[in-house]
Amino acid sequence: MLALLGVSPAFAASAISSVNITLDLDIEAGEPLPSLNCGYTGDDCEVAVSSNSRYDVKSAKWVKEPDEATLGTSYSLKIYIEAINDYEFNGTYSSRNVKVKGGDLVSVKRESRRELLVTAKSRPAEGEFDIPDDAQWTDAGSKSKLGQAKWNRVDNAAYEVYLYRGGKVVEKLTGITGTSYNLYPYMTVKGTYSFRVRAVAKDEETEKYAKSSDWSYSDEIYIGEDEVSDGSGRISSDGTAVTPLPPSDTSQVGWLESNKYWYYRYPDGSYLTDCWANIGNQWYLFDANGAMMTGWQTRNGYTYYLKDSGEMQTGWLSYEGRWYYLNPRTDFGTNGAMMTGWLGVGGTDYYMKADGSMAEGWQEVDGSWYYFYPGSGAKAFNTYIDGFYVDQNGIWKKPEVQGA
Incomplete structure (x- = not known):
């Protein structure tokens, strides 16, 4: 009957069950983001899908395109996938059935039966760390600060330091996370000392995209016979400080100072060693030799900050011009541990970056x-x-625009 009336029967379109996208993004730090050419795998395109009869890449664009890429930063892009032939997007799409190779999936939104919007994130921009400029000795004229080296900060980097006496390497130190270091423990012989420092990857993840920087060189200082170090405070091969053993010829109990380090002795003569201890309602950390630790310390995957007095810092901490938050509570996480990610304090939301520092401005x-x-x-x-609106969740949404 339909044929007699000249009407053709309608056939239901087939649903697209999965989508696979390949990103081939060569992002170099200091360079503009690459153009996003779209096509099929093998066509030498930045955004591609395998040749198929179900869907194509319609277009792709960067969410935000800076003048130049920053080392270690990942950039978001929006990819518009278009259904072709007798296929349509029908159902729920997520990381379960939308895969992104060469990057990370952020979100999926079905714009219509014919179009899918995929937001993805690139791999971090690759390149070389900046040089940690201004390598110098801290107040070389002060005996109390003899051998204290410092340099400028490089984001997301650790540091490698070589100490020289004359033209000979005295010590090589790597994995330093701060922008200063006490080299005095290695100055055990009189002579003229200098050091050089470079920025290096702080972990295996950073090593994937960042190369070591060039070296920054210090001036020379002279250490006289009456100024040489006794070697206390050196770093062992496993990265821990070589602190002197506590005194054995004392009857003093509780806190005691020896060789510029603090120890805690029990009445039976034993010392607190290699542990956390709560003393006077404050937490302290002691190394394997019993010396009280200070500054940034990492234990069991958590990072802590210990004041000069040895007390564990909690709450907000201002350090080298940046703010950090150390967990003050014991009912979640680990007390004193540096927080990262979203943070709610006193009814206010903050975001702590991967290095623990507080985010400011647009992020x-x-x-x-x-x-x-x-x-x-x-x-x-x-x-x-x-002039830009952020909604009740704090999110700024870029408005859709149309060409003239």
């Missing part, structure tokens, strides 16, 4: 853009920032 988090007030770090929400 991309998991593919969305937020604004954190400089100074306070508080997340802005339901307001306008320089």
